[in-house]
Amino acid sequence: MAKEITEFNNRLDKLAEYCMNSGRFDQDLYIEYDVKRGLRDSNGKGILTGLTEISDVVAFKSVHGRKIPIDGQLYYQGYNVMNLVEGNKTSRFGFEEITYLLLFGELPNKDQLQEFLDILGNYRELPDNFVRDIIMNAPNANMMNVLQKSVLTLYSYDDHPEDISVNNVLRQSLQLIARFPLIAVYGYHSYRHYILDKSLVIRRPKPELSTAENILRLLRPDGRYTELEAKVLDIALIIHAEHGGGNNSTFTTHVVTSTGTDTYSAIAASLGSLKGPKHGGANLKVQQMFKDIEEHVTNWDDDDEVTEYLTKILNREAFDGKGLIYGIGHAVYTESDPRCVILKKYAQALSNEKGLTKEFELYNRVEGIAIKLMQQHRQLFKPICANVDFYSGFVYTMLGLPMELFTPIFAISRISGWCAHRIEELANEGKIIRPAYKYVGHHKDYVAIEDRWW
Known part of the structure; x- marks a missing residue:
């Protein structure tokens, strides 16, 4: 039975590899056909797909036709x-x-x-x-x-x-x-x-x-x-x-x-x-990252040591090897994320009540250093900021939430x-939302199964 299961799993792995390979296509086709991948333009701005009165997210102001970053x-x-x-x-x-x-x-x-x-x-x-x-x-x-x-x-x-x-x-x-x-x-x-x-x-x-x-x-x-x-x-x-x-x-x-x-x-x-994990699960990655930082940085008050380890993370030499400092950067906000600004203030108050001021200071230190490091490492010309996930996991942990x-x-x-x-x-009785995808495959003639030599 064990042998049959192993053989079945091997066949499944081969099918999965075939499926993956057949599903890949030239990524330059996104540029050729001007496809707004992820419904975002080449500058990362979201493509308008609807109207709403419920909420508004603002990160820029317009001055003489130019977009100027502002506090979120x-x-x-x-x-x-x-x-x-x-x-x-x-x-x-x-x-x-x-x-x-x-x-x-x-x-x-x-x-x-x-x-x-x-x-x-x-x-x-x-x-x-x-x-x-x-x-x-x-x-x-x-x-x-x-x-x-x-x-x-x-x-x-x-x-x-x-x-x-x-x-x-x-x-x-x-x-x-x-x-x-x-x-x-x-x-x-x-x-x-x-x-x-x-x-x-x-x-x-x-x-x-x-x-x-x-x-x-x-x-x-x-x-x-x-x-x-x-x-x-x-x-x-x-x-x-x-x-x-x-x-x-x-x-x-x-x-x-x-x-x-x-x-x-x-x-x-x-x-x-x-x-x-790219949406609601992001704060979990922040918590895991900070646990890793706390284990590998001996002196939390030493800017140089913190900078050195964050540089290793960016260079894919530490933590999960993805080269990301989680909780830093946002798709819309530039100068600041208002949610992060609000939560940071309450995180500090709660850390005082819980006797975790040292931990809060580490978060604060990493925030300041990481922003500068990421701007240098990625040669960014626009401001970046910590997002709401940066402090939310810390707050939940202090509240005893699992x-x-x-x-x-x-x-x-x-x-x-x-x-x-x-x-x-x-x-508003809107139409069914149905975006378009560009077909980039090839049309083929049908071949009877007895004639398929592959």
């Missing part, structure tokens, strides 16, 4: 996210208010917000036996897959799953927004219990608590957390909630929604997109933006 700005429904965060000082938690803003286009008054909080609180539960029958059934280590499986299964618990009227989609959206934290945390507890053989602790959410508070309460064995911990997680949820229609997972939401499919299928597709939940936390936040974009796509 992010707007939710026309409001600067910096102002939204600063204005939230009077109330403890703001993610739910931001979700309201993204969905309905304006900030709520006190009565509107309380009504919205009541609705989310009532929806913050799963169908009877869903945790036992679905989440705990066939547990695995990847919580993004748990989210996808659970979202698709919730279709079967919906009396009107195929109704894509805005009223029904809004109801489905609010339920998913409220349920995502439960699914992710319960999935993690199931993984710990059934795969890692740890004690199983399942706690019910409290409707009156915020999303950030409920995540920490459900995750921790004692259910306790400090006000600063919950506030920092709330800020992280706010700044990850939305980032324009052009990011991969939100564009996926638009593309799949444009087919007229159901909400559960659209959100499951968005989750699949976010799971990729790495398995880093990307799901992103999903718990970004579903607010996905749902807003899904409703926008439906409300």
Whole structure:
């Protein structure tokens, strides 16, 4: 039997190699046919494929026809996210208010917000036996897959799953927004219990608590957390909630929604997109990189030693051999990423509370050195900056969040933006999104199987 399995695997490897070789073509054809690879032009600017009022990402200003890099700005429904965060000082938690803003286009008054909080609180539960029958059934280590499986299964618990009227989609959206934290945390507890053989602790959410508070309460064995911990997680949820229609997972939401499919299928597709390490999983690479730096740099306060090791990383001589300093650089932002600026401030405050100021200073030092090194190494003429992933993993680690939940936390936040974009796509009754691909193969004559000599 072992011999048969080995032979089968060998044949499979040969087929995979054949498939790979047959799928390759001359990369210069992208230039010849002026194909906007990745829907970006030769300068890296995104190609316009749609319109949106939900959010705006700004990195340049125009002066006499020239693009001048500026500090990055992010707007939710026309409001600067910096102002939204600063204005939230009077109330403890703001993610739910931001979700309201993204969905309905304006900030709520006190009565509107309380009504919205009541609705989310009532929806913050799963169908009877869903945790036992679905989440705990066939547990695995990847919580993004748990989210996808659970979202698709919730279709079967919906009396009107195929109704894509805005009223029904809004109801489905609010339920998913409220349920995502439960699914992710319960999935993690199931993984710990059934795969890692740890004690199983399942706690019910409290409707009156915020999303950030409920995540920490459900995750921790004692259910306790400090006000600063919950506030920092709330800020992280706010700044990850939305980032324009052009990011991969939100564009996926638009593309799949444009087919007229159901909400559960659209959100499951968005989750699949976010799971990729080039998108939502980037902060994991930052954490792994810093663990490697901490192990190989003896004196964290020595700029020369830090510079020497970062140079090795860029030269593919250290860490994962990819030549990348993760968390540095962004497709749009140049001078600064506003999300990173916000999160860095709270990361510093949390590091003071946790006694991890030395670790924060290392992050700060690496940020400054890495930007200069990458500009020199790649001969860049435009500014680059640290992106939001640079500090988010560090923040999550200080909050005691396991790495398995880093990307799901992103999903718990970004579903607010996905749902807003899904409703926008439906409300505008757009055409099916169908970009074109240029065929660069060769037409062939059919050959009967008995005459195929190859």
